[in-house]
Amino acid sequence: AQSVTQLGSHVSVSEGALVLLRCNYSSSVPPYLFWYVQYPNQGLQLLLKYTTGATLVKGINGFEAEFKKSETSFHLTKPSAHMSDAAEYFCALQNSGGSNYKLTFGKGTLLTVNP
Amino acid sequence: GAGVSQSPSNKVTEKGKDVELRCDPISGHTALYWYRQSLGQGLEFLIYFQGNSAPDKSGLPSDRFSAERTGGSVSTLTIQRTQQEDSAVYLCASSLAHSSYEQYFGPGTRLTVT
Numbered sequence: 001a002q003s004v005t006q007l008g009s010h011v012s013v014s015e016g017a018l019v020l021l022r023c024n025y026s027s028s029v030p031p032y033l034f035w036y037v038q039y040p041n042q043g044l045q046l047l048l049k050y051t052t053g054a055t056l057v058k059g060i061n062g063f064e065a066e067f068k069k070s071e072t073s074f075h076l077t078k079p080s081a082h083m084s085d086a087a088e089y090f091c092a093l094q095n096s097g098g099s100n101y102k103l104t105f106g107k108g109t110l111l112t113v114n115p
Numbered sequence: 116g117a118g119v120s121q122s123p124s125n126k127v128t129e130k131g132k133d134v135e136l137r138c139d140p141i142s143g144h145t146a147l148y149w150y151r152q153s154l155g156q157g158l159e160f161l162i163y164f165q166g167n168s169a170p171d172k173s174g175l176p177s178d179r180f181s182a183e184r185t186g187g188s189v190s191t192l193t194i195q196r197t198q199q200e201d202s203a204v205y206l207c208a209s210s211l212a213h214s215s216y217e218q219y220f221g222p223g224t225r226l227t228v229t
């Protein structure tokens with residue numbers, strides 16, 4: 001069975017500070033990994049994804065994440081937080097094999113940005 | 116172009132009533148997913164449609180839940196004899212067929228069972 005663990009259900013940072021949202025995964029096959037963002041009363045929007053190749057992936061809005069197989073991690077970072085980054089962030093895993101491409105999500109991390 | 120749309124955006128129903136939730140995927144997307152987002156359980160997979168293949172229903176929580184996809188496009192999720200624990204946001208997503216392609220999510224339907 002595959003699973004995703006997001007450490008910290010709530011992270012609070014000051015505007016301009018580093019954002020670090022943690023994600024660890026468990027999978028018996030090489031995973032594809034995703035970060036989604038959800039603003040209040042909206043659906044999920046893809047920030048970035050890792051499938052194959054370069055392990056450091058860059059996404060929208062200045063976010064990036066690094067796939068570390070040895071640590072089974074896919075942490076999301078942004079050098080300088082902006083007020084507009086306040087939202088809930090979900091790490092998700094997809095099985096790279098098989099025929100069902102469903103996403104398995106972590107519980108989410110609510111990011112608060114303080115002025 | 117148009118994204119994934121869902122209707123209604125909000126639905127309040129009485130316990131024991133049946134409800135239907137609708138999803139219009141992005142044109143050309145052959146894969147369609149339903150997920151449920153609730154406070155206690157987070158985001159859970161419900162069901163997956165891919166082209167003309169039999170759907171993967173492995174995430175449906177009980178036999179009160181069913182879904183269909185007509186003509187490879189619009190999908191309807193039906194919940195019979197609703198219970199209070201069915202209260203959640205139901206999200207629909209669509210994608211091109213292959214894994215690694217982005218799943219595009221609709222805004223969701225917020226279901227409240229009173």
